[in-house]
Amino acid sequence: VEMENMKKGKAKEVAKEKIKGKGKEERRKVVEKGKEKGKEDCRRKDKEQEKKKVQGKETASEKKQFKGKPEIEKSSSTSTAIPLEPPEKNKQILVLGLDGAGKTSILHSLALNRVQHSKEPTQGFNAVCIDTEDNQMEFLEIGGSEPFRSSWEMYLSKGLLLIFVVDSADHNRLPEAKKYLHQLTEANPILPLVVFAHKQDLEAAYHITDIHEALGLSEVGNDRKLFLFGTQVTTNGSEIPSTMQDAKDLIAHLAADVP
Numbered sequence: 001v002e003m004e005n006m007k008k009g010k011a012k013e014v015a016k017e018k019i020k021g022k023g024k025e026e027r028r029k030v031v032e033k034g035k036e037k038g039k040e041d042c043r044r045k046d047k048e049q050e051k052k053k054v055q056g057k058e059t060a061s062e063k064k065q066f067k068g069k070p071e072i073e074k075s076s077s078t079s080t081a082i083p084l085e086p087p088e089k090n091k092q093i094l095v096l097g098l099d100g101a102g103k104t105s106i107l108h109s110l111a112l113n114r115v116q117h118s119k120e121p122t123q124g125f126n127a128v129c130i131d132t133e134d135n136q137m138e139f140l141e142i143g144g145s146e147p148f149r150s151s152w153e154m155y156l157s158k159g160l161l162l163i164f165v166v167d168s169a170d171h172n173r174l175p176e177a178k179k180y181l182h183q184l185t186e187a188n189p190i191l192p193l194v195v196f197a198h199k200q201d202l203e204a205a206y207h208i209t210d211i212h213e214a215l216g217l218s219e220v221g222n223d224r225k226l227f228l229f230g231t232q233v234t235t236n237g238s239e240i241p242s243t244m245q246d247a248k249d250l251i252a253h254l255a256a257d258v259p
C-alpha cells in the first residue's frame, strides 16, 4: 500500500505553512536551543545504545524498559517500583496506543532506519533517543497494556507532541483505541497529534480513510495540528518504508517548531 500523509482542515494548512515557512537557519536555532537545555545526555546514551545493537545485545529501548518512574536522564536507569511520576526534564515525544499496536517496533525501526520488530510488550516505559540530520528527538513510549494506560494522561503536559499508534487490522479494538485517544485529546486540546495507522502490510488492515473515521479524527479539535500516516514494518533488517521516513522527518519538524 502506498502510504500517505493526510492532514485535516485548517490544521493541515497551518502545519504545512509552518514547516515550509520556517527557514532552515531558524529551525537550526530552535534545535540548538534544545541542545543547550541538556539534550547531550540523550545523544550520549543513543551512541551507547547503537553500540549495543551492533554487538547484537539487547536493544537500547529494551534495556531501558522498566517499571515505575522513568529515569532516562540518569546514567543508570534501573527498575524501581511505584510511584509513577512524569519526567521533569526535557519535553518528550509521547508514543501511546493500545498494547500490541506496534509502538516499540516503530521506535526501534525509526532509530535504526531499519526494520526491527519488538519481541516483548513494554512493561512500563521505553525511552528512545533518535538522531535526525540536524536534530535529536527524545521519545517516550508508555506500555499499552491496561495497567499502564491510567498513567498516559499525566504525561500529556510534558509532551512535545503525541504519536498515537493503532493496529489497522485489529478492527475489534478500534473503538477502544478511539476511546483512549479522545480522552487524551480532550485533556489537551492543542498538543499536535500524529496518528500511525500501523500494520498496513496486513491484508485486513483498514485504509487510512477508514482509520480516520473509526478513530473519529474529525472530532479531535480544530486548533490542533493533526497528521495521519499509514505505516508498516515488515522484514527485520530491511530499510524502513518511505512513509516511515516521511513521518520521522515531519516529527522532527514539529518537535523543532515547539518553543
Ligand SMILES: Nc1nc2c(ncn2[C@@H]2O[C@H](COP(=O)(O)OP(=O)(O)OP(=O)(O)O)[C@@H](O)[C@H]2O)c(=O)[nH]1
Pocket: 097, 098, 099, 100, 101, 102, 103, 104, 105, 106, 117, 118, 119, 120, 121, 122, 123, 142, 143, 144, 145, 165, 198, 199, 200, 201, 202, 231, 232, 233, 234
Ligand atoms: N504485520 C506486522 N506486525 C507488526 C508490525 N509492527 C509491529 N508488529 C508486530 O506487532 C507485535 C507488537 O509490536 P510491539 O512493537 O511490541 O507493540 P507495542 O505497541 O509496543 O505493544 P506494548 O509495548 O505492549 O504496548 C509484535 O509481534 C510485532 O512484531 C507491522 O507493521 N506489521
Ligand SMILES: [Mg+2]
Pocket: 103, 104, 105, 118, 120, 121, 122, 126, 141, 143, 144
Ligand atoms: Mg512496546
